Amino acid sequence: MRSSQRLSVALACAEGEWPHDDWPAPDDRHVGRAVRLAPPFRVPPGVDVVVLYCGDPSRALAELGAVGVPVIVVSRRRDTETIVEMFRGGAGYLVEGDYCACMLSSAVVGATVGHTYLSPVACAALREGARRTPAGGEAMERLRSLLSPRERQIMELLSTGLGAQEIGLRLRLSEKTVRNNLSNIYAKLDARGSTDAVLRWLGAAPVLRT
Template sequence: MAIDVLVVDDNQIMRAALRGILAADERLQVVGEAANGREALALARQLRPAVTLLDHRMPIADGLSVVGELGQHSAVLVLTSSDDPGTIAEMLQRGARGYLVHGEFEPTDLVRAVHEVVGGRGWLSPIAASVAVSMARERPRRQRVDPARGSLTERELEVLELLCQGLSNASIAQQLWLTEKTVKNHLNHIFAKLGVRSRTEAVVRWTAE
């Protein structure tokens, strides 16, 4: 069964380019296009696409103003030239499941990102991942404890905090006086409890809580 995609960008050439990239995967099909946020909301309500590729800077209604409502009808993958940390943080906080910055990804990355967000996971360009880590560092741990996502042990919380700071498994092991194998085991438990499959997804999910 094909995955329906809505493409939202005020640049017609960019929309055509995105259509071409997505056409390379027979599992994906573009079911609609919009040139601004208002059009995007109307089409999302009508078509209920699995994924919406959303630009940020657009006339009438920009991406930031509609990402929250779009997220009620579709998984939102922001695709924009903006690498402003404030914009990235707002998009993620308002419900975007992924954030790709033009120039920081290949066509194959976009196709994979679409599949990842459909599966309930996240996908971030390097700059967006850096912002997500900063958000996680600044948010007090007590605000991030959500029993609905699994009960993390104190040790798992410690590992997750260091993961959100961008530390490698070896560095986490050194700081907590653990073996790397033990750290990997803790990460596997964390991923299972948060419902994610990678380090980046864990940071995004933890930050979004």
């Protein structure tokens, strides 16, 4: 995130109009400019994050193409398959009606520093999908048993898109302590990084270690 300027966001609407005329607010501390795009999407230079509002995320992302900046999907779709596909591709995911303007701003800011934000319903969809698979709930419990109580707290917060600094503020820990815990978590879960760890934590990726 640029320290001296507020962020520039492209609002790409695959169908209909952007539903939040009041966002970003003039006094938003982080988001200063919003450019509205209609298909075919052409993201202008200087954009920091693309927010993609769509009914069919897979098709809309294909139309968007490679943009070179983080993407956050806003959609009414809440099925596990769609959400996992978007998350694995590195896109944040907000289920329509499951977020507020503050959450949207947080998702945009988080995206600029590599955090993938999921709204609460999106997190729940991933968990429920894992529980419905054969032995899914048991596999998740085995995985979670690898972590200490503090590490589980950190993973719960990480899975909502919070970064180390925000997690530290929530848990009253230093950012360095959170990062040390995250390193231990990744090792225990055989995860390559935060996205991989969250997918395993939410039951949306195979558990490699038992």
